[in-house]
Amino acid sequence: MNASKTVQPGIKHAANISLRIGIAGLAGTLLGAMGNMSQFYQSYLQAYIFWSGISIGSLAALMIHHLAGGGWGFVTQRILEASVKTLPLVALLFIPIILGMDKLYHHWLHPEAIHVALIELKSLYLNKNAFIIRTVIYFVIWIGMGTWLCKWSTKQDETGDKTLNRPMRKLSGIGIVIYGLTATAASWDWTMSLEPTWFSSIWGPLFMVGQGLSTFAFSIIVLSKLAKHNPLAKVIKSAHFHDLGNLTFAFVILWTYMTFGQFIIIWSGNLPEEIIWYLDRTPTGWKVVAILLTVFHFLLPFLLLLSRLTKLKAQYLAKIALFVLLIRLVDNFWVIAPTFQDGVNIHLLDFTTPLAIGGLWMFVFLKFLPKHSLIPLHDPRFKVEEDPHD
Amino acid sequence: MSDSKDKDSILGQAGPLLDSGQTIQSVGDKVTSVIFRKKQPIPWFVVLGIASMLLGSLTLSVVWLLMKGTGVWGLNIPNAWGFAIVNFVWWIGIGHAGTLISAILFLFKQQWRTSINRFAEAMTLFAVACAGMFPLLHLGRPWVFYWLFPYPSTMGVWPQFRSPLVWDVFAVSTYLTVSVIFWYTGLIPDLATMRDRAKNKVGKIVAGIFAMGWRGSARHWHRYEVAYLLLAGLSTPLVVSVHSVVSLDFAVSIMPGWHTTIFPPYFVAGAIYSGFAMVLTLMIPVRSIYGLKSIVTMRTIDNMAKIMLATGLMVFYGYLNEIFFAWYSGNKYESFMMLNRMTGPYALQYWMLILCNGIIPQLLWFRKVRQNVISLFIISIIVNIGMWLERYIIVVTSLHRDFIPSSWDNYAGTIWDWGLYIGTIGFFLFAMMLFIRWVPMIPIFEIREIIHAKTKKTLGTEKKP
Numbered sequence: 117m118n119a120s121k122t123v124q125p126g127i128k129h130a131a132n133i134s135l136r137i138g139i140a141g142l143a144g145t146l147l148g149a150m151g152n153m154s155q156f157y158q159s160y161l162q163a164y165i166f167w168s169g170i171s172i173g174s175l176a177a178l179m180i181h182h183l184a185g186g187g188w189g190f191v192t193q194r195i196l197e198a199s200v201k202t203l204p205l206v207a208l209l210f211i212p213i214i215l216g217m218d219k220l221y222h223h224w225l226h227p228e229a230i231h232v233a234l235i236e237l238k239s240l241y242l243n244k245n246a247f248i249i250r251t252v253i254y255f256v257i258w259i260g261m262g263t264w265l266c267k268w269s270t271k272q273d274e275t276g277d278k279t280l281n282r283p284m285r286k287l288s289g290i291g292i293v294i295y296g297l298t299a300t301a302a303s304w305d306w307t308m309s310l311e312p313t314w315f316s317s318i319w320g321p322l323f324m325v326g327q328g329l330s331t332f333a334f335s336i337i338v339l340s341k342l343a344k345h346n347p348l349a350k351v352i353k354s355a356h357f358h359d360l361g362n363l364t365f366a367f368v369i370l371w372t373y374m375t376f377g378q379f380i381i382i383w384s385g386n387l388p389e390e391i392i393w394y395l396d397r398t399p400t401g402w403k404v405v406a407i408l409l410t411v412f413h414f415l416l417p418f419l420l421l422l423s424r425l426t427k428l429k430a431q432y433l434a435k436i437a438l439f440v441l442l443i444r445l446v447d448n449f450w451v452i453a454p455t456f457q458d459g460v461n462i463h464l465l466d467f468t469t470p471l472a473i474g475g476l477w478m479f480v481f482l483k484f485l486p487k488h489s490l491i492p493l494h495d496p497r498f499k500v501e502e503d504p505h506d
Numbered sequence: 507m508s509d510s511k512d513k514d515s516i517l518g519q520a521g522p523l524l525d526s527g528q529t530i531q532s533v534g535d536k537v538t539s540v541i542f543r544k545k546q547p548i549p550w551f552v553v554l555g556i557a558s559m560l561l562g563s564l565t566l567s568v569v570w571l572l573m574k575g576t577g578v579w580g581l582n583i584p585n586a587w588g589f590a591i592v593n594f595v596w597w598i599g600i601g602h603a604g605t606l607i608s609a610i611l612f613l614f615k616q617q618w619r620t621s622i623n624r625f626a627e628a629m630t631l632f633a634v635a636c637a638g639m640f641p642l643l644h645l646g647r648p649w650v651f652y653w654l655f656p657y658p659s660t661m662g663v664w665p666q667f668r669s670p671l672v673w674d675v676f677a678v679s680t681y682l683t684v685s686v687i688f689w690y691t692g693l694i695p696d697l698a699t700m701r702d703r704a705k706n707k708v709g710k711i712v713a714g715i716f717a718m719g720w721r722g723s724a725r726h727w728h729r730y731e732v733a734y735l736l737l738a739g740l741s742t743p744l745v746v747s748v749h750s751v752v753s754l755d756f757a758v759s760i761m762p763g764w765h766t767t768i769f770p771p772y773f774v775a776g777a778i779y780s781g782f783a784m785v786l787t788l789m790i791p792v793r794s795i796y797g798l799k800s801i802v803t804m805r806t807i808d809n810m811a812k813i814m815l816a817t818g819l820m821v822f823y824g825y826l827n828e829i830f831f832a833w834y835s836g837n838k839y840e841s842f843m844m845l846n847r848m849t850g851p852y853a854l855q856y857w858m859l860i861l862c863n864g865i866i867p868q869l870l871w872f873r874k875v876r877q878n879v880i881s882l883f884i885i886s887i888i889v890n891i892g893m894w895l896e897r898y899i900i901v902v903t904s905l906h907r908d909f910i911p912s913s914w915d916n917y918a919g920t921i922w923d924w925g926l927y928i929g930t931i932g933f934f935l936f937a938m939m940l941f942i943r944w945v946p947m948i949p950i951f952e953i954r955e956i957i958h959a960k961t962k963k964t965l966g967t968e969k970k971p
Contacts, residue, residue: 281516281517296823300827317830373771377750377767381758389836496517
């Protein structure tokens with residue numbers, strides 16, 4: 117506990133800055149939202165999918181760590197746990213989306229508006245009550261699993277009870293399956309249903325890969341800051357960053373693989389109900405965004421992360437990770453915005469909403485982060501994993 | 507003993523990486539003794555005998571096919587793809603475990619892979635060879651197979667580059683080439699060990715030629731390690747790409763049940779699933795017959811079972827996804843396809859598939875099941891059957907109900923289909939038996955490295971090797 121004192125003021129300072137950014141973002145959002153509520157809801161959804169992705173993705177990464185136990189997990193465990201603890205906030209932040217459902221999901225909420233028998237058929241799944249109930253269920257499950265995992269982890273710190281690894285691993289085993297199912301359903305609800313006639317069975321995995329990518333990128337950034345201070349400075353090695361860099365690299369490739377697979381299958385099939393999604397996302401301006409994504413969501417991070425040099429050095433890796441996070445926002449923009457606008461209209465709200473949610477989110481995250489030791493104190497695997505190359 | 511068991515259960519491991527008591531000497535003795543023993547054990551002869559009989563079936567089926575044409579198979583219109591593609595996909599999938607173990611698990615520094623990697627890689631090569639037979643034989647005129655490659659012939663005919671069947675040619679031939687090189691590179695130090703230990707001149711010369719003058723100098727080792735790492739990097743995308751391309755054979759069409767965007771990763775997961783099942787099916791008897799239990803330990807077996815469980819869950823997720831989207835798509839052909847799968851003429855196969863691939867492997871959640879080699883062996887065979895059924899269901903249920911009911915027709919393999927299929931199993935087993943007999947099936951030097959690192963740790967010294 118006392119070892120982490122050195123890092124305490126820095127975290128506190130960062131939390132204050134986050135809060136200020138959040139408030140400024142909120143002010144900007146309120147200003148921008150006046151008279152333009154539909155733009156607000158669209159931008160809000162983009163920002164929400166981005167930030168909630170880190171919290172939910174952290175839960176999955178935490179469970180994978182409990183199951184697989186690589187060296188990367190030891191140094192990021194507390195970051196992931198603090199991020200998981202923001203889930204109640206993320207659940208609360210869903211309320212504006214429910215309020216804005218009429219605007220966001222009007223394509224299926226008002227089937228008479230586009231009188232499509234297809235949508236009527238789907239109303240068993242796509243209806244307001246079911247949507248809300250499902251979302252509540254997702255959050256109850258995620259928060260429940262996250263709370264248990266964090267509780268056991270804290271308890272192990274306090275009591276040194278090594279047997280606590282057992283329940284953590286068991287819950288993670290079942291939990292990762294439950295995460296897969298709930299996150300898939302959430303992806304259908306939150307983003308796929310924006311265009312209710314469209315469907316893509318890879319959507320769930322793609323959504324989860326996006327969450328994973330954001331989570332690893334985010335963890336690298338936070339870790340690179342914490343690594344300079346004790347207690348992490350004592351245990352962290354460049355090999356940890358190398359591993360996290362490799363994971364980010366793998367997720368960049370996975371994202372590309374699934375995105376490209378989806379595209380080539382839909383392109384080849386050329387069926388009207390499927391290509392509509394790409395037809396909305398490739399007219400003039402959107403084509404530029406799509407090309408930018410190919411270059412900056414795939415090519416550039418791919419080439420940069422291919423080298424060992426960039427992965428071993430924390431400061432380089434953190435810069436790449438920040439870039440990846442920003443491009444994740446652009447990806448969300450490309451997925452969500454074309455439903456609402458024909459050309460690329462970048463609104464002030466597209467910038468203020470991520471800042472508003474993000475500032476608030478970071479503030480809560482940074483409040484939770486220093487509550488416990490920044491490394492797990494009594495994990496029996498820790499000694500084994502001190503040298504990840506061993 | 508109970509203390510270490512308790513520790514294992516906390517860490518979620520199953521026993522040690524290697525049984526204690528293994529030394530650098532004993533590993534070499536154990537592994538090479540399989541080759542240098544005077545007489546192979548009886549089960550080896552039994553399997554070789556059965557495999558030879560099945561090879562006869564392969565020869566007969568191929569000759570008959572070449573004499574009569576593909577009409578001897580159960581194919582018809584609309585079922586233009588039957589056993590040939592089912593078996594092709596099945597065999598290619600089985601190969602994937604080898605590549606995953608040798609490439610991805612190597613990059614992830616999973617030490618437990620060491621004892622099984624060469625065995626699994628050999629399995630990959632033979633499985634790919636079996637897989638390759640089917641599309642070649644399905645060509646009708648297999649002797650002009652080279653038309654598949656784009657080359658500037660006098661006919662001026664080029665392959666259709668938009669067709670995934672052409673991508674298959676590239677994907678599979680690249681896969682085979684890289685797998686062979688990777689496997690052989692890993693073998694070189696052990697071939698040198700064989701050369702040094704060979705008891706007769708012929709063995710010495712043959713192993714010597716294949717060892718390519720390996721002397722084990724520091725420079726040799728350095729180059730070897732660089733080459734191995736690079737090959738592992740090169741093989742990693744192949745784990746994903748080959749079966750993704752195979753899945754595109756189906757997915758780029760607009761057939762209900764085939765045209766779905768989840769197919770590439772879903773096929774890859776299935777491939778790894780079936781591959782690990784096959785490694786377990788073969789490794790469980792082999793390690794007990796040849797007394798290799800102390801090298802291929804329960805931890806390795808347990809980890810393989812866990813990978814099987816994980817990939818099996820992914821595959822099951824794919825099935826659930828298919829069902830949901832058959833309904834959610836609102837496409838009547840899609841929903842008919844799914845209903846027909848569940849209740850139509852192939853319903854029995856479909857539910858068998860769900861049972862074999864989805865339900866029974868859930869037993870692997872239990873530690874007791876994973877620790878019991880007999881139950882694992884049975885489950886691994888069930889998964890092999892399930893994965894074959896999966897491809898059968900995908901191919902046949904989508905084809906046999908065409909868009910126009912007047913074109914509907916059922917499909918069943920003929921005796922020649924089955925003869926060819928079990929014939930390739932014979933080929934596979936035959937090749938595996940030869941491999942066990944002639945090549946060190948466990949990488950001796952890699953196991954030695956583990957032992958070396960372990961002794962270094964216990965002694966607390968940092969001596970250079």
